Amino acid sequence: MGGNPVAASIFAAFVTATLGITYWANRRSAGAKDFYAAGGRITPRQNGLAIAGDYLSAASFLGTISVFASIGTDGLLYAVGAVAGWPIATFLVGERLRNLGRYTFSDALGYRLAERPVRLLAAVSTLCITGCYLVAQLVGAGTLVQILFNVPYAHAVVLVGALMMIYVLFGGMVATTWIQIVKASLLLITSLAMVLLVLRHFGPSLDSVIGGALSASPDPSRFLRSGQLVPDGVSAVSLGLAFALGPAGLPHVLMRFFTVKDAQSARQSLSYATTIIALFQLVVILLGYAAAALLPTGPLPGGHNMAAIHLANALGGETLLGIAAAVTFATILAVVSGLMLAAASAVSHDLYKHVWKRGRATEAAEIRISRGATVLLGIIAVYAAILFQHENIGFLATLPLVVAASVNSAMLILTMYWRGLTTRGALAGGVTGLILSVGLIVLSRGVWVDVLGHAHAVFPYVYPTLFSLPAALLVAFVVSLTDRSLRGRGERQAFDAQFTLSERGP
């Protein structure tokens, strides 16, 4: 696959176009509102495409298709799971968060609760989520570029890291939004082109595509049998909860709710995003079965995660392979930029401005800190991606959704809908959710055995959401209900004003 000229030229065109976008964005960005929220000037349709772009990472495209190709029907779990969280984010969080917040989701948490501790908790969980996502994406990008262009892994990771820092440093939210829009459009067009080729090959029927996959499979009954991806019911329910409640707590996605002018636009953005993500997953199901039908059953060059790229080769030769590979790379590049902006915002807006400076920092100082954080976090992420090159990083891709569901979503929904929540309850619940979600994943097989080399896992399941989420909610309830402090009483009294603002806006 090395040295594909189509991939190289599309990749070069994408990088040139995105640097041009960054230059344009830099010229029209002036203050903090432009840097964090693109000045609130993004339209719902553009924002929907950008939100979908943020969520449709390389894992959605490469990962789901590879599960269909290597295991079979279990790929449906990822396809359904990828859509499940968006209706809930639309129904319960979108409009209210837009009405309560300004730049990050912790603005809403801090509306009636004590600002400094809840922002500190939100910043820690944001750094945890974005850090894991960033390293996982950078490892994927490094491997992809290494295979595609015969570039050493470390050089590839440094290149991606450098581009990511340039986009965020100079373009802020305006640049990352437009890069997401371009990338999401490219990903949708490429996958639709692949669908047309699949339908031309098999005829316009899902039945014939699945029939082709069954004919190609050495064991058709095993291919159709589910239950091979997730080993037990507890892990399955945990994964389902993470998929359903995680997106409403992903900080890089929640930031996008503030890039539109009002709550109505935020809701419309989410409706567009859900529709795009759902249609994309329908496409992925078809492509997954096509990959199982058309690709050889043995090991693939570059591993099973490259099934989508090999499918492109089988459908459209070297040209489509080059296009699919370059679009996948563009996907990773766009996603890491959004993640980096969310991480830098947690440092500058939450930690620096509100926790350290108690809300008294100037806009210029805040943006300066954000840029410094971008460089520092970028260097750390690149270094971590080089260290983790040969590790099983599967846990890094699942941890963010588990933490987002157990900490951010849980606390956001409680703050918005439950009068009784106090700062003490939110902190106790959030810390419980954070410690349990991170701790139990470390103690599970994926890290404790596969990475740390112990003989047996301490936590017997793969995903811990079934334990971390209820524990976080229970602790938040109990501590809030037993909180008799004066501050707690004031926070309960402030609920009515917050509720009215969240529904009707300023």
Add this chain to the structure above:
Amino acid sequence: MRRQRVLAWLLSILTLTMTVGFFAMMTLAAPLLSRVAFGRSVTIANAAALAIILVFLASIALFGWQAGRIDQQLSDARKQR
């Protein structure tokens, strides 16, 4: 607004239940799921996954329609004032 809030919670619970239920059924490898539902190869698992995604889309459309009506009523009320 209250009607929109109730609808939001009902649809969210429906979404959560369908997702977790589907994940549990798939992982426990319920034999029913691998039975052919349509044609020669589309199993009940495939049909269920497609149906769930379509229900998600329908619920978004329903919620958007309801919220749009409330937006219009609020806007009319503001104009009258």
